[in-house]
Structures are given as C-alpha cells and as structure tokens.
Amino acid sequence: MMRWFVLAISLICLASNTCLADPIDFVHDVRPILQKHCYECHAGDVRKSGLRLDVRSEAFKGGELYGESILAGKPEESPLWQFIADEDADLQMPPEGPTPTSEEVAMLRRWIEQGAVWPDGVDEVELADPTNHWSFRPIEDTTVPQVIRTDWPQNAIDQFVLARLEAQNLSPSKAASRADWLRRVSFDLVGLPPTQKEWEAFKNDDSEGAYQRVVDRLLASPRYGERWAQHWLDVVRFADTHGFEVNTERPNAWPYRDYVIEALNQDVPYDQFIREQLAGDTMNADAATGFLVTASVLLSGQIGKDEASKRLARQDSIDEIVTNIGTSFLGMTIHCARCHNHKFDPISQRDYYEMQAFVSGVEYQDRKFEIPLGDMQRDQRKRWSQRRSELHLQIATVAPLADSTAPRPMVNSYENIDRFTPVRTQQVRFQVQATNRYEPCIDELEIFNVEGVNVALAEQGAKLSSSGNNVSPNRHELRLINDGNYGNSSTWMSNEVGGGWVTVEFAQPQLIEQVVWGRDRLGKFSDRLAMEYVIEVRDEKGAWKSVANSANRHPFDPQKNSHTPVDIDSLAENKQSHVRQLIHEKDELTRKLSQLANSRAVFAGTFREPDEIRILGRGSPEMPKERVSPSVPDLFGATTLPQDSNEQQRRLALADWIVSENNPLTARVMANRIWQGHFGLGLVETSNDFGHNGVPPSHPELLDWLSAEFMRSGWSLKHMHRLLVLSSTYRQASSFNQAAAEIDTDNRLLWRYPPQRLMGEVIRDSILAINENLNLEMGGPGFSLFDKRGGLSGFSPVKSFDKDGLRRMIYSHRVRRERDPVFGAFDCPDYGQSTPRRRESTTSIQALNLFNSRFVIDQSRVFADLLKDQHTDTPQQIEEAYQRVLMRPPTPQEQTEAISLVDQYGLASLCRVLFNSNEFLFIR
Template sequence: MPNLTVILLLGLINTTEVTADTHWSLQPMTRTAIPNNSHPIDFFIEQKLEEKNLKISPPANRSNLLRRVSLDLTGLPPSPTEVKAFIDDPRDTKVVYAETVDRLLASPRYGERWAQHWLDVIRWAETVGFETNAERALAWPYRDWVITALNSDVPYNRFILEQIIGDTVGADAALGFLVAGPANLAGQIGRDEEAMRSARQDELDEVIRTVSQSLLGLSIGCARCHDHKFDPILQRDYYGMQAVFAGLKYGERRHRGQQNNAWATQVEPAEKQLTKLHHQLEALRLKHGLRPALKTIHTEHFKPIQARSIRMTIKATGNGKPASLYEFEVWSTDQQNVALASTGAQASASSFALANQSRHFENLIDGLIDKRQSYPWVADKPGPAWIRVDLTQVATIERVVWHRGSTMLADYEIEILPADGRAQVDWQRLVHTEDRLPRIDDTRSADKVNLRNLTLEQTRTLLTLIDSVRQQADKLAHLSAGPQVYAASFEAQPTPTWLLRRGDPMQRLEKIAPTIPALLGSMNLKSGAAEPHRRIELVKHLTNREHPLTTRVLVNRVWQHHFGVGLVSTPSDFGRMGATPSHPELLDWLALEFISQGWSLKKLHRLIVNSRTYRQSSRPRAQALRVDANTRLLWRFPPRRLEAEAIRDSILFVSAKLNLKMGGPGFDFFNQRGGLSDYTALETFEEEGWRRMIYAHKVRMQAVDIFSAFDCPDSGQMRPHRTRSITPLQSLSLMNSPFVNRQARFLAQRVRSEAGDDSKTQIDHAFALVCSRPPKWAEKKALLKLVKQHGLEQACRVLFNTSEFVFIQ
C-alpha cells in the first residue's frame, strides 16, 4: 500500500506518459499455446507454482467438492440425497462431477445466484438513495431480466447489447442497467437553473460510472472535473461518453413483450364495460335529477402516503392566462376530504390577483366544488404559481381533486411534506403532468353535494356504481398504458453536450461530440448524431472481439466469484491504480477462449470448475503457507465465507422453508416503502418472506437485519468485491436472531419428521442437512450431550453457527 507521499507524487505525474501503448490492460490479448494433454487453467497455475517450488493440492473429497460447487453455482447446499448419490456413484469422480456441474448450471437457481454478483457491480436497488430515498416501484423487472438472461446463457455480447440498446430489440427491462445507480433527480435539490443543471449532470454521471466500471473496468467518472489523475483519460473523453447518453431519462417506460400483447387484448372489453357503466350511471342521474359531473374537475391518484402538507405548483396554463382554481380537495384512504377549512386546514398561495384580494384563501378549501357556489383563486400574473394546504393533522392520503374553472393547467406538479417530525425536510414529488396517464375523472367529488335528497338505499346504489366506474376507468387506463418498467428512456434528439470548466454546469466551454475515451479509439460521430445511433456505436465498440478490456474484465469477475479473488484483484479498476494480474497469460487465454466459445458464461463456468485447480482440497500446508499465505498462487482451493444472501438462503433451504417462487415484486425486509421516515426492520417472515434473498425489496442506506453483520451492502456504492469480515458479532447475530432461532425450530421439526425419535439418528440427519457430511465421533458426542440437556432445537442453533455452514471450502 503506497504511503501518502507516494500517492501525492503519483498525482502530480503527467498522465499522458501512461498510454494505450504502455499499460498492460490496453494491450492486445495474446493466446499462449497449451500442451494437448493439459487443462489450460491447470497449465498456467502449475507454471507459477513451479517457480515457487509448490504444487497443486490433492483433490477434495467428494462431499466437500459437491458442497463447494453447489454453493458456488447455485448459492444453495446439496441435499443429503444428492450427497449420498454423488458419493455412492461407482464411476470416476471426474465423470460424476462433470454431470453434476451440468445439472447445477441447468438449474434456475444458477441465475438467481449469479445475478446477485452482477447487481452488486452496478449497485442496483429499488430506491433512489439520497435524502428522499423514494421508491422505484417497477425496478424489479430488470432483476428478473438478469436472472432469465443468465439462466438462458444469453451470450455476454448480447447481454451488453440489450442493456444499452434494449429499446431497439424489444428488451425494455434490460435498460434498467443504465439507471440502476442512485440518483438525486432534477428538481429534488432545487428548481433554479443551476440546481437543475447540476442534478442533470449527476444523473448522467451515474450512467457513465455504471457503464465504464462494470463493462470496462475504468474509472472514467474521475475525469468529470479535470483530466484523470492516473489514467490517460481526458476531461473531453468524459463528456464524449456523456454525449452518448445525452438523451437518456430516468423513470418508467412501457414494457413491451408477450405480457404487453396479452394486455392489449383486454383493452376493448374494458372499454365496453366502462361504456356500459357510464350508461347505467347516466340513467341513475336522470332518474334522480342529479347534475352531470363537471368536466373541469380533475383527479390525481397515487399510492397511499402519509402527509401533513400538500403543494400544487402550476408552471403553465393552456391559454397563457394566470392560473386559477375554484376548489382543492385532498382525500384520505378512508374517503374523507381532509383539506377543509371547516376542520382546521389552512390554505396559502404564491399570490392573489388584486381584483380577488377580498377572496380569502379558505375559499379554496371550503368544500364547494361547484364554481357557482364558490369564488376562485386567481394568480396575479401568468407564469409559475403555487397553492399550499396544511392539514389539521397527519393523514394517509391517496388522491387530490381540483376544479380549475376555464383555465386548463398545462404543466403542474403536486408535492407533499411527509409525516416527519424533523424541522427541515424536502418536498416530495407525487405527481407531475409528464407522469399522468389518461384517466376518467373521478366523479365522487362532483356528486357529493347532490346526494342530500336521496334515500340511504339510493345513495348506496349510486355510490357503488360511481365506485365501479372509477375502478373500471382505472383498469382501462392501466391496460391502455400497458405494463411499465423502471428503465432508461430516450429523447429522439438529445440536447447538446458541453465541455464544462471544472465540471461546473454554469461554465460551458464548447460542444462535445459523442465518443469513447481516446485511449480506446473513436466512434466518428457528430455532436448532432441522433438517438439511438450513439448507443449502437458504443455497443459495437464494446463487443468488438479485439477490445482489450470487455472480456478481460468479465472473465476476471467470474474467476473472482469462483476463487474469492480475481486474477486482477481490483475487478472494477483495470487502470493504472488497479492491480496487475497474478497470471496475465491465463487471463488473456480465458478472455480469448470465452470469445471463441460464443461469449457463453456457462461454458466459462464449466471450464473453470472442471479444472484440478478448482477441484483441489482446501486443506492448508505449512510449507506452502510460508511461501504464499494469501493463496494467490492457488496451491489449494482458497476457503471463504459465504455472502449474506447465500447464508440466509441456505438456512431456509436446510429448514425446508425456502420458497422457490421466481420473479415479480420483492418481499419486504422493512415495515414500509419509500419516504423519509426511518425504516424499521421486520423480525418475522412468513412464506413470501422465505423467498431467496435476491427477491428482497432492495432499499438503499438501510442495513438488513442480522445480515448487515455479514457485510451485506446497501447498494449506495458499487460492490465488485464483497467485504468478507470474520467477527464475533456474526456469531452473536446468528445465535440471537429471531429469524434464525425460528428456522432452527423448523429444522428440528424436519429432523424429527424425517429421522424419527432416536437422538443419534437425529444428529446424523441434522449434520447431513447442515454440513453435507456425517458428524465425526467427537462432534456427535458433543451434540448428543447438548440434545439431552437442552433439546434438538438448540443443537440446530449450534449447527447454523458452525464455520462449516457459512464457509465454502
């Protein structure tokens, strides 16, 4: 590790001295010839070992090998039945093992396991992070897309293509890759021009960091404000990459595909049903002499949320006249208008027209939505204006209704102050005109004032029908919009990209054309190049068979997850400050072989796990430890602790409670979603919460119960390499966790059911379930004593706390 003086001196070095001609990762890949009778991986590993007078260790025994490869490829241990069949098979171990590898790679559990590794790299989550930490309710289809792509062994070059230009090939969910990172979106930190420009720069910076670090292993984002301090990446290169994505927008987009086509067939029947309900409603209105709903009444629905204040900002009107409203209602989930002056709510506004100064703000919230019974609020001039309503108390609200009179609101947004006791909190946006779907107006507000002359039964009939109209209108709007997904969308003609002085969005220097960093070549595009041509050219560059980084970075990541450390120990930094490869010839050979095998990840896994290097024992040897204590030369299989997700999944698998439901919205680890309030972790889970942990709703900036002790990240930063600490807190967490203790009870129940009442048989079976082997005599003796004194459940707690259970070895 260089000291501070060295780091400072390195920072002063002219980066032009480090070029594509001098740095190892930018050199063309070369393929070393391999002897015909050698496994290529073993050939390179043994070469390095011989230099240190070391040898590969003997093969691991069958039970250890099966457990290792099962956890590696699927994140789950083998069942006792699988272990017995593997051990008892009389054929050569290589043959039996190769068949087992094929079975594991064909399992849907493989995609779930390896998708988590990819999501770590791009720090995918279902909230935006930062102070608001707002929901990305439809981000989960991207996670499902990754799992499906891996299970289907989509070629890696296609995997890249769909994540960058998925909109051109019908893979909309794949575009979640580009907007996976945290983002403080425009308008959340301020609405002045500088704040909006800064937020936009931050949005695009997240995209550049995701693409460059995950696919290229380069920190291009470090050149945002100045030339890169260590790598030959200029500030111009950074903005050239930004120009590639200049048309990108964060948010929800239509999710095309088979599901979308199924929805389309339901639109016409839904329209007919809505027309039928409208006719029934009109007949009732005529029968009872009710006035029709006002067409100037509008409704915005949203998911229920707690609020104490609500603000509507009107940015523009359809006719350019000053904004005006007759009434503003806020409806709670128990169908009460909580914005009534008569109950203590207070209204305020940015301005009032002089002619209307005699009109009190309370007219906005007097409950009289018919303009003939109320007076309007009118702004003093055209342009932006706002109204605000402070509720009497915190309420859970689900929609707002307003009567606009004759002035159409062309651009508006609705925000709330959440139910938070802090003095300073930001407004949280709920609704914007850009997000609004076509929707039939909610009619309940319009009819509320007309029901006083009806009987109770007539009122019930009418309100039931009105509710049916609203629900059917919602259904139709939902179907017409089609399935949605949180993913990148793109403007047809992106705005120009500027080189910024010191990264300051207010100091533009010159327009920049879309391109890649000069050290990697060029794309020969003009600054006005259209979408999606910019991204298409980038994909062509990234998937070029001769690209020096794309496949090197990928095979290194795969190697890392099989052996704990990559051939390059800095998996997302192949630049000058990253590590050099421990086995450079092997890295190049694997990268080129990966391409020749059709960019197939499963073939790469098969090649690695079938090597003697992977299949060797993990037992330490004193002489080898003295030479290579960190096992970088791979004289043995390097044991490592499982990640938090694999530990939780394995606990559920062993207790027979693992829910293997795949896909769809995730289960919750916390008692709420979204908002600024603190999240409280749930301690009890039922069947939905017993799914694999990759299907948990992923919240940034929140620790996940006991599994944070096992270094489970919060997705605020990229995690190309998980921390693998070993601390007493981990044992204490497993021993005292309500979740683990409950699963220990379930495991004890399973053991009794499957092994009977004999304590010795129970211990044998519990050990086989948890550790994939029979217990040694000393282990069995100790557990028999524990069972006799404290019961089988406590023995199961102890087994969950063994190193053997939480380690791959």
C-alpha cells in the same frame, strides 16, 4: 496589476535587437528557474492541479484548470508566464517561497517568444507510455505452457496454474473429497446446498462424467440465474429505492432484476447482454435498460428550482450512467476525469465528456413497455393464475348463485363474481345497459370453465369483438380486456355513454360456470362502472340466452362499496376469518398478476433528443467550454459520431464498440469476474479497475487465454463456468500447507482452493432450504425486509416471515443505505456504491445475529419440527441434522455432546448451533 519593472525590462528587451537575437538555452537559462520556483509543486509525483513541469510533453499539455500552459510565441496567453508575471492573476505563482526576479520573469518571456524551444532528451525523467499498459494491449493468442507433471491438468487452466507453481517449486494440493467438491460447486453455481438425494446420487456415481453431469444439472437449474444475478446487481448498484436523503421507493425497478436472472438462465451471450442493457429498447428487451438507471438519482422535488441546480443535477445523472458503463463493462474509472484529466490513466477530460455524449439523451423514470414473457414469468403467471382460479371457486361457495332468489352482493368496482349453472357454449356476451357515470370500463373479463381455467384469456386462443371502444395509445383497447392484466391502465372502454357490449369466442366449446369482472381490480377508480348488465351465452342454434344479470344485486352505494365481493359480516362467525384469508390471498395474487404483465411499468431508461455536451471547466456546468461529439477515449482508437447523430444511434454505436473484439477490456473484465465468483478473488484483484491504479493480474497469460476462450465460445458464461469448476485447480482441497504459505502467503499462485465464507444472502437461503421452508417462487415485486419500503429514516426490521418473505433473498426489496438487519452483517453492500467484490469480515455481530435473531430462532424451530416428523429418537434426529447442514454424520464425541445439548435445551438449540458453525458458513 503587472509589475512595472517586469514591463519595463520586457519593453527594453523588445526594443533591443541584440536581446531578441540572443537565443535562449532551455537547459542553461530556463530549467534552473523552473527548478527553483516550480518543481516543489509541479514535478515528479507532486503535480498540483495536474500540472507537471519537469517533462516537456506534460508541461506543454498543461494542468486541469487552464489547458495548455505554454503557447509558443504567445507569452501573454501562456498561463505559465501570466501567473508568474501578473500580481492580479487568478493563481499568483509561486504561492510561497522566493518571488522570481525581474530578470527571471523576462527570461521566461523571451524563451516563450522565441518559440519555447525545449530540446529532446533533456527531460528530468523519461515517462513511460501510459497507453502501453497491460490491460490496454490487444488480447494475445496465448500458448498453453508445457508442464512437468502431466497427470494433474484437466484442461488448459490447470496447465497455466501448474506452470507457475512448478516455477516456484510448489505442488498443487490433493483433490477435495467428493462431498467438499459437491458442496462447493453447488454453492458457487446455485447458491444453495446440495440435497441429501443429490449427494447420494453423486456419491454412488463412479461412472465417467459424474462431475460433468453435476455441473450440467446445476447450470440448467433456474437457481443458477438467481445466484449469479446477485454478483451482477452488486456491480451495477441495483436497488429498489432512489437513494440520497429521501430514499423514495422505486416500485417498478424489479423488472430489471428479473431480466438479469432470466438472461443468465438462458445463457444469453455476454455481448448481447451488454447490447440489451444499453439499447434494449431496440431489441425487444426494454427491461434491460434498467441498467442505465440503476444508480442513485435525485428526484425532481429534491432538485433546486434555479437553473444552475437543474444543470448540476442533470450532470450528476449522466455521470452516474458513465460511471456504471465504465466500471461494469470496461473495468475503468472513466468518471474520474469529470473535473480534470485522469490522474493515473490516459483518459482526458475531453474523453470523459465525449463518453457522456453517447448517453446524453437518457432520462430516469418509469415507463410502460410491451414485453414478451420469458419462461420464468410464463411459468409463474400460470401458477398464480391457477391458484387464483382455485380461490375464486372457494370464495364463490359462500356467494349466492346468480339465478338464486337471494340477492347477491352489490355491484362492485373492484370485482364481481357471477356464478350460474354450468352451460356449454363457444361464445359469451357481456352487455352493459347502464353505468354510474360515463362510458363503461372493464379491466378484465374472466370466464371460468368447470375446471377452474380462465378460457377467456388471449393465450387460451379466445377472440374478441365489441360494439366499439374509445382507443388511446396502449390504453382502453379491446385487446386489454383479456390480456391477464388488471387496473385502469389495462381496460377496455366502450365508446357509448352508459352502454356497449363485448363478445368472447373460445377456441372450442367450453363448459363454463362463472364470469368474473371488474372496473379497476387495483381499486383506484370507481366511475364508469357497469351498474346494469346481462351476461349471455350463444347456443348451438346461434341464439343468445341470458345466464346472469344485475337484476338481483343490491343497488350501488358509494358509501358501502368495497373491494370485497362477499358480504363477510353476513356469514357465520366461524367462516369469516377463513373467507377473509382467502380474499386477502386472492387480492395479493391479483396485485402480482397486474405487475407481471405483458404491458408493464418499469423504472428504466427513457430516451429523448440528446443534450448538447460540452467540456466543463472543473466539472462545473457553469463553466462550459467547447462542444464535443460522441466518441470513445482516444486510447482505444477512433469511434466518433457526428454531433447530429440521433439518440438511438449513439447508444448502439457505444454498445458495438464495447463488445468489439478490438476492445481488449470487455472480455478480460468479465472473464475475471467469473474467476472471482469461483475463487473469491479475481486474477486481477481490483475487478472494477483495470487501469494503472489497479493491481496487475497474478496470471496474465491465463487471463488472456480465458478472455480469448470466452469470445471463442460465443461469449457464453456457462461455458466458462464449466471450464473453471471442472478444472483440477478448482477441485483442490483447501487444506493449509505451511511450506507453500512461506513462499506464497496469499495463495495467489493457487496451491490450494481458497476457503470462502458464504455471502449473507446464501446463508439465509440455505437455512430455509435445509429445513424445506424455502419458497422457490421466482420474479415479481420484492418482499419487504423493513416496515416501510422507502423514506428518510427509521426502518424497523421485519422479524418474522412467511410466504413471500421466505423467498430467496435476491427477491427482497433492496433499500439503499439499509442493510438486512440480520444477514447484512455478513458484508452485504448498502447498494449505494458498486461492490465488485464482497469483503469478508469477522465480527461478533455476525455470531450474535445467527444465534439470537428472531429469524434464525424461528427457522431453527421449523428445522427441529421437520427432524421430529422424520425421526422419533434423538440420535437419529441429530444425525439427520448433521447430514442436512454439514453433509456428514456427527463424530462420536459430537453425538454425545449433541445428545446432552438436546436433552437440556431442546432440538431447536442444536439446530441454531449448527447454523452458527464455521463448517456450515464456509466453503472449503
């Protein structure tokens, strides 16, 4: 209800020509009212609801809730006057303190009616231009500074660092020893300690370019991609579960992790790396779009069935994508403008929702895609296939030959082995004569020569023909029968009920002895199984000759049908365990090969018609306002697309803007991340926030030079690594200097190399590498750290590992909110939030885990056994242990104490002590 006296006075004023004619003076008449009733909550640093009334531009812009607070000439539509004059307003103002008098209310009304004149130069304060922030300015072509000491710099980096040191009358530290530098650069670039052989080679190499050769070797190693992928996955919050309360497994998230490793190893230019992650579906890099959906997300069963809950869940999922893009690529907290204008940076609510519009057609789910295998996957597939062939031959020795009088195991939907006397041919025909139901299906037809090679594979040059097949998009096509993939989704299906044939023609004649086939090697389906069949080869005259058939197999029995192609129970007892072990290993390889396939499922972005995006009042989907088009924040200029732009155009336009040389953030942010990876702290300490709330760079000119050099190099990360690790700045010793510390306590001027503790993953990998127990198999599904791979709670840790569990830790199955029980104590993230930089805590749990965990005890014993195999006497074993763990021999005192320890508690105890030592755990 409007105060009657306010209305009365207002009407009197309206009726009075004299009242209207008198101009209102803002300084004399209006500002005192605002100071008295408004400034306590809406001036200076106190800006409740984002409203500030002591600066003209801010006052007219309004706050977070109601837009413009003052509309010149329209007092009834101006929230400022409404909330003061109307007792029933949503926000009665002021909430506390003296109520404005009727004269004051009338004065504000008259001022607004007369045009709300607020003269220039009368603001309480003068605001700095928020767009004139150091990170928003163009990258400058910085001049390399001159320095007094000219014998120290190796490259421009050193000149920038030395110039700052000299300005403070500081000097850099002496160079680190060769051993310290080699250990440092090895951990930095590949996350593993140098081997004794590598150390000896470097120690004895006095020729020019010795350091360069070490760096080139490390950057060429596939271990480099594994090491640096960890940094990136921390930033983008990658995990193998969905998060939230249920934390369901994402079984097909890992291809994105493998994509990142492969891209880094191939030194994919960073601008292309970004494009592929935003629009990889247009660039034959589908797995890269896993970036778009790395964050936690609610699944359909976790979302309320009402429409309001669905709208909120959709908003949350799009917000996660904008968050990832903003923090990862731009170092900006754009997502803070979801509910109101950004409190620190010049990012409006409109800017935020215009960014949403770029990705409003992205969904979260598994999808199939065709992908050419990278070098890593091809090598891995070859190794797995060769090993699987070896296992076939070993298992086949306990299976009767196809032409034997003894019956073979029953026809099996999982896998069947038909062996025969070796025969030379160039064509093999598999002819189905009857099935247990419907048209026959075969997921993979494998034909092995006497060398154990599957010569039926398409990559071996084999060609196919068939009697016909039931084709559906990417399913049941003839090409799927020899693509190396297993399972129902990769099968050939005949178009003839109960029959059909497939012929495989080799690139050249082969001496073959075995055919292996199955209806569904993953064991989900047992219908459409070929019950009666004949396997034929074509001789030199073109005639077909049978080499195996189903006649002497047991009849099909659904109750007894199993995945085991051998009747193990019929074997001698001393063979059963061995055969079961072989079959288990072969089954695991079958599973892995099915997941490492040209046609692959991946949890990644899927794309549809974009949602209509509107600005949301207070960030609520139930308060929609005007519709917006895809556009970058006004701060960065005009990159706006029409509202009817299709989904793909939107993501491509966004990627093009992010990698544009006119965007000053992208190169700066990544150059800073690379620096942080080598020195522990970025030139900008807040590497995910380059905005007003972040920390300014310690060396702004150096950061700009590095950013420009990054772009000049063609966005090459490996080029940047070389620059940094070959600099004198990086080569410094880490010894402490009290005088320098009094001037620069935090070593931000880099008067020494900053010591750093190894990451938890690196500690684990290094222990395994030192005792030669590290499994270097790359790629594929992750190994389990817990007894389950997703769920509500109660994750019991796996305590002992073998085979897959001894791979590098980046290949572990990452469960959100569950850190590794041993090495998670070393500040591993929980994968729920972006972790741009690992903090380095020191806790008693770290020492207890490294000394008492089953993993470290087991690996210490393995290390001790290795040392005993190499040396028979204790002093030599101790010296070898020190050399491997610390890259130096023990001192005489250490040798004496170690001998006493070994004599009393055993060599494994010494190994545990060395793994616990700070000298091992820290890079210096």
